[in-house]
Amino acid sequence: MKKVGLPRALLYYKFSELWITFFKVLGTEVIISPLTNKSIKENSIRIAPNEDCFSTKLYYGHVMFLKDKVDYLFIPRFGSKHKTNSGCPKFIGLSDVLKSMFPDLPEIINPYYSTAKAGHGKFHLFKLAFKIGLIFTKNPFRILHAISTAIISYKEHQKQIHLSEETLSNWENSNLILNPKLTNHKEEQPLKIALAAHSYILNDQIASLEIVKKLELLGIDIITSEQMPISIIEEQMNNLEFNLFFDFEREILGTIMYFLEQKTIDGIIHIIIFSCGPDSIAGEMAAYFSMENYPMHFLQLTFDELTGDAGLMTRLEAFVDMIRMEKRPIKAKMPVNII
Amino acid sequence: MPITYPYFGSVTNVFEIIMNELGREDIIKPKKPSKKTALYGSRYSPEFVCTPFKITLGTFIESLENGATELAFGGSQGTCRLGYYWPIQKIILKKLGYDFKFIIFDWDDPIQSLKCFKNISNGCNLLQTIRALRIGWIKHRYIDLVDKLLRYYRAIELNKGITEAVAENAYQMIVETKGMKNIRKLDKQISHLFQNEVDIQKDLNPLKVAIVGEIYVVHEPILNLNIYKILNNLGVVCNTPNTVRKQSDIGQKLNPFIKMHYKLARETAKPYLPYNCGGCAQDSIGSTILCKKEGWDGMIHLYPFTCLPEIIARNIIPQISRKIDMPVLSLVVDELTGEVGYQTRIEAFTDLLERRRNKEK
Numbered sequence: 001m002k003k004v005g006l007p008r009a010l011l012y013y014k015f016s017e018l019w020i021t022f023f024k025v026l027g028t029e030v031i032i033s034p035l036t037n038k039s040i041k042e043n044s045i046r047i048a049p050n051e052d053c054f055s056t057k058l059y060y061g062h063v064m065f066l067k068d069k070v071d072y073l074f075i076p077r078f079g080s081k082h083k084t085n086s087g088c089p090k091f092i093g094l095s096d097v098l099k100s101m102f103p104d105l106p107e108i109i110n111p112y113y114s115t116a117k118a119g120h121g122k123f124h125l126f127k128l129a130f131k132i133g134l135i136f137t138k139n140p141f142r143i144l145h146a147i148s149t150a151i152i153s154y155k156e157h158q159k160q161i162h163l164s165e166e167t168l169s170n171w172e173n174s175n176l177i178l179n180p181k182l183t184n185h186k187e188e189q190p191l192k193i194a195l196a197a198h199s200y201i202l203n204d205q206i207a208s209l210e211i212v213k214k215l216e217l218l219g220i221d222i223i224t225s226e227q228m229p230i231s232i233i234e235e236q237m238n239n240l241e242f243n244l245f246f247d248f249e250r251e252i253l254g255t256i257m258y259f260l261e262q263k264t265i266d267g268i269i270h271i272i273i274f275s276c277g278p279d280s281i282a283g284e285m286a287a288y289f290s291m292e293n294y295p296m297h298f299l300q301l302t303f304d305e306l307t308g309d310a311g312l313m314t315r316l317e318a319f320v321d322m323i324r325m326e327k328r329p330i331k332a333k334m335p336v337n338i339i
Numbered sequence: 340m341p342i343t344y345p346y347f348g349s350v351t352n353v354f355e356i357i358m359n360e361l362g363r364e365d366i367i368k369p370k371k372p373s374k375k376t377a378l379y380g381s382r383y384s385p386e387f388v389c390t391p392f393k394i395t396l397g398t399f400i401e402s403l404e405n406g407a408t409e410l411a412f413g414g415s416q417g418t419c420r421l422g423y424y425w426p427i428q429k430i431i432l433k434k435l436g437y438d439f440k441f442i443i444f445d446w447d448d449p450i451q452s453l454k455c456f457k458n459i460s461n462g463c464n465l466l467q468t469i470r471a472l473r474i475g476w477i478k479h480r481y482i483d484l485v486d487k488l489l490r491y492y493r494a495i496e497l498n499k500g501i502t503e504a505v506a507e508n509a510y511q512m513i514v515e516t517k518g519m520k521n522i523r524k525l526d527k528q529i530s531h532l533f534q535n536e537v538d539i540q541k542d543l544n545p546l547k548v549a550i551v552g553e554i555y556v557v558h559e560p561i562l563n564l565n566i567y568k569i570l571n572n573l574g575v576v577c578n579t580p581n582t583v584r585k586q587s588d589i590g591q592k593l594n595p596f597i598k599m600h601y602k603l604a605r606e607t608a609k610p611y612l613p614y615n616c617g618g619c620a621q622d623s624i625g626s627t628i629l630c631k632k633e634g635w636d637g638m639i640h641l642y643p644f645t646c647l648p649e650i651i652a653r654n655i656i657p658q659i660s661r662k663i664d665m666p667v668l669s670l671v672v673d674e675l676t677g678e679v680g681y682q683t684r685i686e687a688f689t690d691l692l693e694r695r696r697n698k699e700k
Contacts, residue, residue, distance in 0.1 A: 049654045051645065051671070077614060079418075089418045089616040093651035096612050100655045112614050117418070242426045245416040275387050277420050277647045281427060284385040288430045302386070 001029045002136055005070035005106070007062035008033045010055060011078055011091060013199040014248070017157040019074060022129065022150035026136045026143065031070050033062040036206040040065055045305055049097075053276045054304050055200050055207060056090055063098060063105070072107050072135070079114025085247040086116045088278060109135070116245075165229050172264035177221050191323060192264075196225040196255045196286075197271035198248060198279075201303070208271065209303065209312050215269075218320050223265075225255040232258055246278035253282045260293040266323050267297035269316075274304035297323055342442070342459065343367040343407035345395040348558035349486055350583050352510050353479045354411075359514075360471035362461030367407040369398045372561040376401060377674035383431050390562060390643035390673045391555035392424050396431065403437045411442045411459065418617025419648055446586055474522070476588040478513050481525045483582055485509040488533045490578050493571040494545050497538040505536045543574070546692050547634070550579040551626040552641035553619055553649050557581050562672055563641055564681050573689050580604070580626055581619065604629055611655050618648030627656055631665040637692045638665060639685070644673040666692060 004023045006012060012019075012032075023030045033040070036058055044061030066073060075095040080086030095110035111128040113120050126147065133143030163171075170176045174189050182190050193215065201207045202224050215222055233254030237244060244250055252270070259268050270286055272279045283300060290298040299319045301312070344354045346369040358366050370376070372394055380397030399410055415422035425441050432439065442459055444452040457468040485506055493502040509529050516522050548570055556562045557579050570577040584591065585601040592599065604625030605615070611624050623640060630638050640656060642649035653669050660667040668688045670681070 049650065051650045051653070079614070084416045086418055089618070089620075089647045090651065092418075092614055093612060093616045093620065093648070097651055097654045100611060100658045114614075116416070117615065240426075241429075242414070242423070243416065245422070275645045277389075277645065280385045280388045280645075281420060281423055284388075284427050285430065288434065 001027065002072065003029045003031055003070040004109075005063075005066035005073045006030060006032045007059055007066060007073070007075070008035065009059040009062045009204070010094075010200050011076070011087075013203050015154070018150050018154035021153040022146050023074070023136075025146035025149050026133055028136050031066060033065045036061070036204050038206075041206050041305070049101075051275065052090070053273050055198065055204075055273060055276070056094070057305065058204070058207060059094065060098070063102075067102075067105055070106055072109050073105060074109045077110050077112040079112065079118065079120075080116035080247060081113070082115055082247060084116055084243060085245045085250065086114065087247050088276075161226060162229055163223070163227050165231065168223070168229060168232070171221075171223065172262065178223060179216060179221050182216065182219060182221060190219050190221040191266045191320065193220050193222050193267045193269060194225070194255055194259050194265060195222045195269050195271070196252045198252065198273070198276075199226045201271055201273065202226060207273075207303070209307060209309055211269075211271070211312065211316070214313060214316055215320075218316065220320065223255075225251045228255050228258070236261075244282070246281070249278040249282045252279075253285060256286045256298075257289055260289050260296050260298070263293070263296055266327075267299065267319065269319070270298070270300045272300060272302045274302050340408045340440075341365045341367045341406055342409040342411060343369055343399070343402040343405075344411045345369060346372055346398045346559070347555070347583070348560060349482055349510065350479070350558055352482055352514055353475055353583075353587075356478050356514055357456075357471060357475040360474050361456060361459065361463055361468065363459070364461070367402050367405050369402050370405075372398055372559070374561075377561060381674050383435065385427070387645050388427075389420060389646050391421070391553075391559075392428070393674055394555075394559065394561060395424065396428050399428065399432065400435070400437075403432065403439060408439050409442055409459070410439055411444075413446045414443045415445050415447045417447060418615070419646075421618070449589075472587075473590065474519075476584060476590060477522060478516075478525075479582075479584050479588065480591075481513050481522075481529060482510065483584065484526070484529055485513070487578050488529065490567045490571060491576050492533055492537045492539060493568070494574055494576045495539045495543050497540055502533075502537050505533060508532070546575045546636045546689060546696070548575050548577045548689070548692070549626065549630045549633075549635045549638045550577055550641060551581060551623050551630070551638055553643055553646050554581055554583060556641045556643050556672055558583070562643065562674075564672070564676065564678055566639070566641070566685065569682055569685055570689070573686060575689055580629070581622060585622075600626075600629070611659060612651065616648045616651050618646065620648035620652040623649065623652040624655055624659065627659050627665055627667060628663060631663050636666070636696065637688065638667045639688070640667055640669040642669075642671055644671050666695065 006019055020030050040061035043064055044057040048057035048060040063073065077095060078087050078091045095108050098105060099108060109132055113125060113128060129147045130143055133146060137143060171178055177190060228251060233251050236254040236257040237250050244253060256268055256270055259265055272283045290296060342363055342365060376397035377394060379400045380393035384393045384396055412425050414425050425443055429441055444455040446452060453468060456472060457463060457465060460468055489502055489506040496502050509532055513525060516525060550557055550566060567577055580600045585599060591597050601622050605621045607628045608621040608625035612621050615621055627638060642653065656667055656669065
């Protein structure tokens with residue numbers, strides 16, 4: 001059985017179900033790199049180009065992990081899936097840079113798909129998938145089955161990740177807690193904080209410096225930007241004067257704008273990756289909107305491979321303490337008896 | 340309503356030409372960016388946005404202080420951040436308390452651009468607007484010619500400083516010439532001007548170095564730290580194949596008999612980077628191969644810090660350079676780049692090129 005490697009980084013976190021199902025049904029053995037660990041991180045920093053953003057550097061480490069274990073690497077050149085909005089330009093060039101810098105990598109399957117720039121639609125996607133399928137099987141029905149199963153599986157997964165508007169509303173009104181294993185919380189209702197960041201940061205413990213776990217330890221119930229209902233994000237984006245065309249930035253900025261406007265939760269944390277192009281744009285806009293929608297607790301954190309764990313914990317504790325102190329009722333002062 | 344535009348090296352003359360042709364007399368010419376411009380820009384910009392954003396923001400701040408109320412700029416829904424500069428700059432400038440309006444033309448949408456230029460003109464109709472833009476791109480070809488001759492003659496001139504004075508006259512001449520018949524004569528006039536006015540050292544065999552990279556850095560002296568002058572002072576002839584005309588010169592783009600350099604570069608880059616990542620990534624990669632074919636001795640690849648497409652190019656170029664035996668120096672610049680270190684690296688590079696050439700002989 002041929003082996004196909006999927007690096008667990010960047011767009012994997014958006015399209016994992018689609019790709020894994022497709023390759024499995026085709027009859028290949030799918031090998032996914034493990035969650036980022038210390039060895040992958042150290043390897044990434046050593047070999048990746050130094051100006052790339054941290055998430056891209058981790059991608060290199062994952063590719064190197066898979067290098068000798070697979071026959072093919074799947075590194076799609078993802079341009080865009082929308083008629084105007086596109087992803088980061090790095091996604092398009094990634095496989096070419098890897099091929100150029102490390103010529104001894106196994107064969108890379110890197111189809112190009114861009115609705116915005118090349119007018120690719122569903123038919124082109126089907127053609128690309130069919131062409132890839134032919135590498136592994138000569139049976140066209142198997143390929144068709146793989147494509148349809150993958151799409152169904154992907155759509156199911158999307159439904160599970162994104163909350164419905166009703167669930168969101170219930171959470172905002174404190175009628176439900178999203179994280180069932182909240183420990184160490186002293187209040188009756190845990191604080192509610194929105195965490196806005198790229199999917200490949202939120203789901204990667206090393207890249208996010210375990211911020212999700214840290215917030216859980218502090219007794220915070222969080223919603224992430226990837227859980228937000230798409231309809232709400234699009235509504236917020238329509239309020240912008242000029243369309244934000246960085247596709248994966250929209251859910252981040254949309255989450256921030258929504259909660260700044262609604263003021264139904266206790267705080268928002270925005271993680272920015274150093275040298276991420278779209279993040280620098282969204283970061284500035286978020287900072288501006290937070291000043292326009294005062295008061296709403298808003299914390300922006302910039303991460304890179306040198307960010308310290310202790311420093312992050314201090315800032316989170318300070319942020320959470322500030323919110324808690326504001327919520328505590330002011331005790332009336334007893335008059336001092338003067339004899 | 341005084342109108343202004345960003346400063347862009349010698350291309351600023353083209354903006355002035357277009358504004359003049361559209362009948363606007365209330366132009367506030369942007370000042371040449373200085374260290375102060377870079378300071379204003381970086382103080383108010385997001386931390387790691389690309390440097391052209393910071394410099395254009397600084398220039399706009401200075402122009403707004405000088406009384407401008409309309410800022411002309413380009414925007415698009417393209418791949419790199421450049422298309423999204425103006426919404427962020429608008430937020431920042433409004434926060435600083437300025438009262439102004441952004442005039443945006445979408446360079447990916449020729450019809451919207453045309454309507455935009457017609458609206459800012461002084462009563463031009465559609466045909467007159469097209470004519471004005473056409474004069475702009477034709478005169479741009481002569482601005483590029485002056486740049487090329489300046490960067491050639493300044494390396495081999497006998498009297499220091501004379502080439503720059505001649506070039507200043509030439510730019511003025513181009514801006515002021517009226518009438519298509521006279522404009523067409525500019526080609527010969529400019530060549531003769533340089534040939535007659537500048538005495539050169541004969542029998543020299545200067546090194547030739549091409550400058551390639553992100554378009555704003557390649558043209559704007561405050562960012563490339565006057566790299567053309569540095570090279571010329573070392574006796575090296577230089578030029579860049581990268582020109583803004585790849586977007587604006589509709590005449591040459593539609594002409595089936597002319598293949599502009601950027602088209603050739605993008606085709607040449609296909610084996611290494613088959614799809615456009617935005618910015619000038621494919622152009623930089625293709626230019627490496629083309630410059631070797633055209634006989635340049637070396638190439639300097641410039642790009643601003645955090646420029647996304649150029650980081651892609653920067654990581655592919657060393658492999659190409661080794662394969663085709665073309666010396667390339669990649670330099671990342673931003674508003675804090677030190678002049679002395681920069682100059683040292685360029686001098687070392689040219690020394691290596693000289694030694695290499697002598698060895699081949």
